[in-house]
Amino acid sequence: MSEHHTPPKFIADCHLGRVAKYLRILGYDTLYFTHIEDNDLIEMANDEGRIILTRDRELSGRKHANAFLLRATDTQIQLKTILEHFGLSKEIKGISRCLVCNTPLETVDKEEVIDQLPEGVKKHFEFFERCPGCGRIYWHGDHYYNMLSFLKEIE
Ligand SMILES: [Zn+2]
Known part of the structure; x- marks a missing residue:
């Protein structure tokens, strides 16, 4: 491509x-x-x-x-x-679009979203993306890595 x-x-x-x-x-x-x-x-x-x-x-x-x-x-x-x-790459660069509403995500500073994070997430994660469409916040937790493994299994 x-x-x-x-x-x-x-x-x-x-x-x-x-x-x-x-x-x-x-x-x-x-x-x-x-x-x-x-x-x-x-x-x-x-x-x-x-x-x-x-x-x-x-x-x-x-x-x-x-x-x-x-x-x-x-x-x-x-x-x-x-x-x-369609000759599309399956290279993954973070989470690109909101999984709920399809809007491209923006990276966001932790301080800006810290009040909305679960306790465990506050402690263990530093990189966050937010959906400008629906406000949902994303981080690279277990769910993310499970999705990556799923994609990597596609040969
Ligand atoms: Zn969204």
Whole structure:
């Protein structure tokens, strides 16, 4: 992938919440809604130039649906398929986008967020990122490293 190549933007169907979360960690702009009508999904994809990621053959075959059909049910295989098909890197640079709302994260000073941190986190972590969209704070705890291992297992 060249340096100026703009990665595709995605919208994941309601069966692909885990895939959406991992694509966000990797920094790929991915919308996800737990409930959305197919017509709304297609319209949003077309309005925003997004590729629909779906397990639904009927949806992927719809007229005007710019969709990528996933056949696998396993999250790692689904991710591998997407990364390979679109030539995307799985290099991880921190958490890139909010896992909840898809907004790019900003690094934030510990002093600024210390009042919002659980006690154990205050003691053991120094690096924090905050979502300017929903305010959620991220640090590199066990959950983060579990997600990294999961991504590293994708060959
Ligand atoms: Zn957020």
